[in-house]
Amino acid sequence: MADDPIALTIKQMSVSYPSPRGWVQAVRDVSLQVKRGQMVGLAGESGSGKSTLAMAATRVLRPPSARIGGSVRIIGRDVFSLSVRELRAARWKTFAFVSQSAMNALNPVMSVRAQMRDAIRAHDSMYSSGNADKRCEEVLRIVDVPVNKLDSYPHQLSGGQRQRVVIALALILQPQLIIMDEPTTALDVVAQRAIIALIRRLQRQLGFAVLLITHDLTLVLEVADEVVIMYGGRVMETGASNELLGNAMHPYSRALIQSFPPLHGVMTRQEGIPGTPPDMVNPPEGCPFAARCILAKEVCLREMPVLVTHGNRAVACHHAAGNRTFGGSIQ
Amino acid sequence: MSARSVITDTLTSAKRERFVSLRFLNTKAIVGLSIVGLFVVVAIFAPVIAPGNPSADSYLPNLSPGSAHWLGTTSFGQGVLRQVVWGARGSLLVSFLAGGITTFVAVAVGVTSGLLLGWTDRILSFLTNVFLVIPSLPLLIVLSSYLPSKGDLIIILVISMTSWAYSARTLRSQVLSLRERDFVLHAKLVGQPWWSIVFGEILPNMGSLVVSGLLYSMIGALLTVTSLDFLGVGNISAVSWGSMLYWAQNNGALLNGLWWWFVPPGVAITLFGGALALLNFSLDEITNPRLRQRKVKVRGR
Amino acid sequence: MQRFSGRHFVLRRIGLYILIFWCAITLNFIIPRLMPGNAASALMARSQGTLPPSALRALELAFGIHTHASMFTQYVDYLRNTLTGHFGISFTYFPTPVAQVIGSMLPWTLFLIGLSTVIAFVLGNIIGVYSAWRRGHRLADALPVAFTLMSSMPYFWAGLALLYVLGFTLNWFPISHAYSHNIQLGWNFQSLGSVLYHAILPAFSIVITTMGRWVLDMRNNLIGILSDDYVTLAQMKGLPEREIMVNYGARNALLPVLTSFAMSLGFVVGGAVVVEVVFNYPGIGFGLFNAVINSDYPMMQAILLIIVVAVLLANLVIDLLYSFLDRRISDA
Numbered sequence: 001m002a003d004d005p006i007a008l009t010i011k012q013m014s015v016s017y018p019s020p021r022g023w024v025q026a027v028r029d030v031s032l033q034v035k036r037g038q039m040v041g042l043a044g045e046s047g048s049g050k051s052t053l054a055m056a057a058t059r060v061l062r063p064p065s066a067r068i069g070g071s072v073r074i075i076g077r078d079v080f081s082l083s084v085r086e087l088r089a090a091r092w093k094t095f096a097f098v099s100q101s102a103m104n105a106l107n108p109v110m111s112v113r114a115q116m117r118d119a120i121r122a123h124d125s126m127y128s129s130g131n132a133d134k135r136c137e138e139v140l141r142i143v144d145v146p147v148n149k150l151d152s153y154p155h156q157l158s159g160g161q162r163q164r165v166v167i168a169l170a171l172i173l174q175p176q177l178i179i180m181d182e183p184t185t186a187l188d189v190v191a192q193r194a195i196i197a198l199i200r201r202l203q204r205q206l207g208f209a210v211l212l213i214t215h216d217l218t219l220v221l222e223v224a225d226e227v228v229i230m231y232g233g234r235v236m237e238t239g240a241s242n243e244l245l246g247n248a249m250h251p252y253s254r255a256l257i258q259s260f261p262p263l264h265g266v267m268t269r270q271e272g273i274p275g276t277p278p279d280m281v282n283p284p285e286g287c288p289f290a291a292r293c294i295l296a297k298e299v300c301l302r303e304m305p306v307l308v309t310h311g312n313r314a315v316a317c318h319h320a321a322g323n324r325t326f327g328g329s330i331q
Numbered sequence: 332m333s334a335r336s337v338i339t340d341t342l343t344s345a346k347r348e349r350f351v352s353l354r355f356l357n358t359k360a361i362v363g364l365s366i367v368g369l370f371v372v373v374a375i376f377a378p379v380i381a382p383g384n385p386s387a388d389s390y391l392p393n394l395s396p397g398s399a400h401w402l403g404t405t406s407f408g409q410g411v412l413r414q415v416v417w418g419a420r421g422s423l424l425v426s427f428l429a430g431g432i433t434t435f436v437a438v439a440v441g442v443t444s445g446l447l448l449g450w451t452d453r454i455l456s457f458l459t460n461v462f463l464v465i466p467s468l469p470l471l472i473v474l475s476s477y478l479p480s481k482g483d484l485i486i487i488l489v490i491s492m493t494s495w496a497y498s499a500r501t502l503r504s505q506v507l508s509l510r511e512r513d514f515v516l517h518a519k520l521v522g523q524p525w526w527s528i529v530f531g532e533i534l535p536n537m538g539s540l541v542v543s544g545l546l547y548s549m550i551g552a553l554l555t556v557t558s559l560d561f562l563g564v565g566n567i568s569a570v571s572w573g574s575m576l577y578w579a580q581n582n583g584a585l586l587n588g589l590w591w592w593f594v595p596p597g598v599a600i601t602l603f604g605g606a607l608a609l610l611n612f613s614l615d616e617i618t619n620p621r622l623r624q625r626k627v628k629v630r631g632r
Numbered sequence: 633m634q635r636f637s638g639r640h641f642v643l644r645r646i647g648l649y650i651l652i653f654w655c656a657i658t659l660n661f662i663i664p665r666l667m668p669g670n671a672a673s674a675l676m677a678r679s680q681g682t683l684p685p686s687a688l689r690a691l692e693l694a695f696g697i698h699t700h701a702s703m704f705t706q707y708v709d710y711l712r713n714t715l716t717g718h719f720g721i722s723f724t725y726f727p728t729p730v731a732q733v734i735g736s737m738l739p740w741t742l743f744l745i746g747l748s749t750v751i752a753f754v755l756g757n758i759i760g761v762y763s764a765w766r767r768g769h770r771l772a773d774a775l776p777v778a779f780t781l782m783s784s785m786p787y788f789w790a791g792l793a794l795l796y797v798l799g800f801t802l803n804w805f806p807i808s809h810a811y812s813h814n815i816q817l818g819w820n821f822q823s824l825g826s827v828l829y830h831a832i833l834p835a836f837s838i839v840i841t842t843m844g845r846w847v848l849d850m851r852n853n854l855i856g857i858l859s860d861d862y863v864t865l866a867q868m869k870g871l872p873e874r875e876i877m878v879n880y881g882a883r884n885a886l887l888p889v890l891t892s893f894a895m896s897l898g899f900v901v902g903g904a905v906v907v908e909v910v911f912n913y914p915g916i917g918f919g920l921f922n923a924v925i926n927s928d929y930p931m932m933q934a935i936l937l938i939i940v941v942a943v944l945l946a947n948l949v950i951d952l953l954y955s956f957l958d959r960r961i962s963d964a
Contacts, residue, residue: 060864091870099868104861109883109958118879119869153959166865359777460648461655463895464947468902469920469939473932476924477663497895550784551899557786558906564924576789580910585796593796597789604784612780612848621856 005076007177007209008034008057008095013070015049015056022281023067026052028233030070036176039203039210041220041241043256044230047277050213051181053230058097058179059087075176093123095177096170103185105166106154112136112165113150116172123173139168143198160191167199171206181213196223217256221245229253232278232288234304239313249315252289287318295319360613366606370599374419385409385417385570396591403591406582414575415595421571422600425487425556430549432491437498437544442537444499445506446529456503462496468555475564483566486559490552498544505540509533539618546611550604557600572596641961645951649944656940660933661710665703714937720930724922730934734916738938740810741915744831745904748838753893756843760850760889761882767855776847783844787903791837791910798833805833808912834911838904849892853885860884887958894950898943905939 015027027049034040044050055061057072059079072079074095082090091097099105107115116136121127137147143164154162163184170178180199184192200223203210214220220227221241228238229250237250248254255273275292278284284291290300299318307316373380383389388408396403402411444455470493478485509515510533518528534541559565560573563581567574579585579593616622701709713719719730759775766772782790799807811817811826857863858881866880905917912918916935923931955961 058868060867088870088872091868093870097868099861099864105865107862107866107880107884108960109887110879118866118871118875122869122871122875155960169865169869457648457651461652464649464652464898464943465656465659465940466898466902466943468899469905469936472920472924473936474663476927476932497899500895554784554786554903558788558903561786561788562906562909562921562924576792580792585792585800588800590796593789593792597786597793600789601781601785605781608780608784608844609777612777615852619852619856621859622852 005036006033006073007036007038007075008032008179008211009071009073010053010057011071011073013053013056013068013072015052015061015066015068017052017061017066019281024280025283026233026280027056028283030230030233030235032228032235032238034177034209034211036209037203037207038226039200039212039224041217041224041227042211042213042230043215043217043220043227045215045256045273045277047280048230049233049280050230054097054179054181054211054213055099058091058095060097060099089123092119092170092175093173094175095179096173096175097179097181098166098170098183099181103159103162103187106162108154111151111153112140112157116150116169119169119172135172139171140165142171142202143168159187160194163187163191163195164198167195167202171202174206175208177209177211179211179213182215183212184214192219199223217253221257229256232283233280234288235307235314235316236289237313237315237317238307239315243313249310249313249320250289250317251293251295251319255292287316357613357616359609360617363606363609363613366602367610370419370423370603370606373416374423377417377420381410381413381416383410383413385413393587393589402595403589405578405592406584406587406589407578411575411591411595414570415572415599417570418572418575418596419599421483421566421569422553422556422573423603425483425490425571426549426553426603429487429490429494429552429556430545432487433495433548433552434498434541434545436491436495437502437548438541440495441499441502442506442529442533445503446510446525446533452503455499459496459499459503462493463500465493467493468558471555471559472562472564475559481564481566483569486556486566487552490555494548494551494555498548501544502537502540505537506533509536539614543611543614546607546614550607553600553604572600641955642948642951645948649948653941653944656937657711657714658707660714660937661707664929664933719934719937722923722931723928724926724931730930733919733931734934734938737914737916737919740913741905741908741917742942743827744810744834744908744913744915745838745901745917747831748835748904749842749897749900751835752839752842753846755839756846757850757882757886757889759843760847761854761877761885763847764851764854764858764881764885765877776844776851779844779847781844782840783842785841786906787838787841788906788910790841791834791907794833794837795910806830810914830911830913834907834913837910838907841903842900845896846889846893849889850882850885853888854881857881857885883957887954890950890954890957894947897946897950901939901943 010030010032013027013030014025016023016025018024030049030053032040032042042050042053052061056066056068057079059082061068068080074090077090077094079087106112113133113136116139117129117132120132120135124132133150136150140147140150145161145164145168149157149161149165154165157165166183170180183199184195187195196219199210199212202208212220212224217227217229221244224241226239227241227244229236229252231252237244237248237253244253245257248257252273259273273292278288278291284301286299286301286303287293287296287305290296293300297318303318305316305318307314308320310320386409390400390404390408390410392404392406392408394400394404396411400410400412402415404410405414440455440459444452444459467490471489474489474493475481475486478489515528515532518532523531556565556571557573557576560567560571561576561580563577565573565577567577573596575596576593579589579596584590584592717731719734722728722730722733725733756779759779763772763775795807798804806812806829810830811823812830815822815826817823817827863876863880866876871880905915905920907913908915908917909921916938920932920935922928923935
């Protein structure tokens with residue numbers, strides 16, 4: 001559907017932040033899109049820049065603590081031109097951002113109810129505690145947590161319950177976009193799958209868009225509509241999950257898929273990717289993955305491959321078919 | 332990331348704290364170090380800087396500060412400046428020695444308690460709690476009023492024995508958290524002997540806490556000994572900043588307007604203690620990245 | 633996991649405090665007996681003729697000299713006497729019982745030191761929150777340093793300096809005692825005014841010298857907590873900054889600050905009693921000083937014990953507060 005409105009557009013985003021050794025170029029020229037009602041996975045190893053990208057796009061990270069270039073639109077509004085007041089009003093109501101390790105995302109000294117109520121109160125001038133309580137119970141039911149947990153404190157909940165409460169919290173104002181940064185890192189594999197399945201189900205039912213950030217590529221390939229794979233601050237490959245799953249073009253994507261056990265299917269020997277991610281203070285001139293890539297040639301070290309579209313997908317690799325010709329269009 | 336690279340990562344991050352490099356030294360640390368250094372030099376070279384017996388009544392009494400006597404004279408005709416210079420010796424000695432011994436006791440108790448656990452830990456923790464709650468200064472006042480002799484050494488020992496509890500408790504909890512860290516578990520797994528784990532892995536990672544404890548103890552010891560001297564239960568026959576305050580107070584320095592008698596020793600104590608506190612302040616900034624870094628996660632906007 | 637109620641935590645702490653109290657009492661029993669024996673005898677010899685026989689008898693009992701009772705019997709007697717408030721007869725205020733003298737001094741100390749410690753704690757925390765919140769601003773960064781320097785002053789010296797400038801030189805404040813001698817103390821405005829007026833200087837010197845600890849403690853804890861995940865989430869929820877600062881930041885940062893407050897209470901109280909001496913404030917600090925000067929040993933030991941009890945009770949109050957602020961503690 002061509003006229004489908006877009007939930008999130010990130011255009012040519014670059015982010016660097018200072019460190020004692022110099023500016024860390026965490027994100028370099030990244031563009032991506034999440035359509036309304038769509039789930040997009042953003043995958044990469046730790047240090048690939050995926051969390052920095054999300055934080056910069058939602059203005060959690062901002063100058064002077066970071067240098068940020070590019071533009072971001074969320075539900076048709078330019079995020080970087082919002083006033084402080086407008087931004088505060090848009091947060092949680094238009095888009096919710098659930099940051100890393102939701103295990104620690106709840107305030108230990110406040111009850112679940114208090115932490116849900118304050119979100120409602122901050123955005124609803126007609127706030128009444130009766131209506132607020134009703135909404136709190138509603139969202140808890142949606143995520144399958146007993147309603148009597150409303151007056152519990154975080155430490156009285158299990159890890160899975162905390163995770164669900166954070167998701168309930170994200171749903172409470174019915175945002176159109178939810179960005180989730182590694183929402184399941186602290187959970188065991190079974191609980192992780194239950195949570196991801198829950199997010200997927202809710203997302204289809206309620207129709208919000210999701211940008212799911214994770215290091216677990218196989219996981220997003222199974223649940224997301226589209227996947228963006230990042231490495232060394234750059235997009236390596238993007239495409240629909242079902243296409244990427246069996247037929248990843250980028251050597252990095254392939255290595256990443258191989259380093260995680262598939263959720264379904266036969267267990268095979270897992271291999272990590274040898275080597276370590278590049279130093280982002282002095283990023284390599286060529287392909288960031290070249291140093292760890294088994295296919296790397298001299299050109300890979302010298303020249304950064306451009307992201308070239310092939311139908312519905314795009315890949316940035318000198319080895320991908322057709323990439324050395326000039327036919328591909330730059331996204 | 333493979334299991335091996337996880338281990339090497341945690342190992343290197345553990346080692347990192349040992350080499351807090353000097354280039355992190357900030358202004359506060361430089362100011363603090365310079366003041367402490369200055370006082371140490373003054374204390375060591377007191378006979379050169381202000382020759383003569385500081386207790387001798389060699390001048391006219393009650394002279395206000397002027398070109399002849401920069402800080403005036405006491406009611407006994409002693410030069411205040413000369414007393415402050417010589418007083419640095421006694422006061423710094425107590426501060427350094429009592430601070431050092433206190434820290435030594437605190438490390439011994441804290442580390443033993445945190446490492447051995449079980450009954451040893453329970454008994455030591457209880458002892459720590461007892462000394463935390465019994466205020467050391469009143470206890471010292473009572474103790475020293477029983478003491479037949481009040482030499483510096485005895486005072487130093489008594490201060491050390493009553494003020495180690497705070498550091499011991501902080502160090503114990505640090506040991507408890509360190510022993511669960513990956514690099515200690517790793518050292519245990521590969522079969523390193525306990526002494527090698529204690530001296531090779533645990534103590535080096537407590538460096539900043541130990542130094543911070545030492546600085547606090549030095550300030551505490553200086554304030555304590557000054558209070559004891561001021562009350563007249565310390566070693567008031569010797570020249571120190573505290574005994575100066577005692578003699579000033581008991582000879583009506585306030586009443587007679589001899590401010591130059593009691594202000595300089597107090598300023599000296601505050602300067603020296605403040606310099607130690609500044610060092611501690613900057614140590615916090617150096618070792619705690621959250622205090623040092625410019626806010627990377629920024630609130631609000 | 634078995635759940636304990638908050639009461640269990642407090643009961644556990646009370647048990648600990650009773651044990652510590654017992655230790656303090658026993659220490660009090662041991663100290664005079666451990667000290668070179670002739671110290672007490674010398675005192676006795678010195679006191680012959682100046683003290684009536686009944687006081688000497690009390691002294692003998694207190695120090696266990698000239699007695700044939702076993703150490704154990706002495707200890708039991710001592711425990712019974714102490715627990716029933718029979719601390720003996722004061723030498724200085726002979727023949728008033730020590731308990732009665734302390735009874736008249738204690739309210740002043742509780743008022744002065746209690747009040748100024750609480751004021752210092754509250755003010756210090758507020759300034760600490762401010763300096764963490766506005767980090768990077770010049771004033772917010774300078775305040776912690778300034779207060780750190782002030783906390784390096786000996787408490788009593790700050791008192792001396794204030795007394796000299798505001799009392800002796802400018803005559804703005806009274807220079808000693810807790811209330812004006814011209815008035816009959818009672819529950820009226822005149823008395824209250826006089827008491828407050830006399831308390832200002834000593835309280836102020838305690839406040840400015842103790843505040844630095846809490847400023848720095850709160851600031852450093854809060855800065856740490858501001859980068860915790862739940863604070864980020866609160867920002868993402870679009871909460872007003874003030875609400876984040878108080879409910880998410882300060883409330884969590886207060887917990888470790890309270891712990892170190894409890895831990896440093898002994899040190900603070902110890903320093904504050906010397907302030908009483910500077911202002912001739914009629915509390916137990918001044919009493920302790922007089923007892924030391926007059927070798928009033930029963931008085932000294934009773935005061936030490938009272939201070940320990942006061943600090944223990946304050947600790948208990950902090951525990952109650954803590955278990956109220958942090959539900960985790962009651963479930964641990």
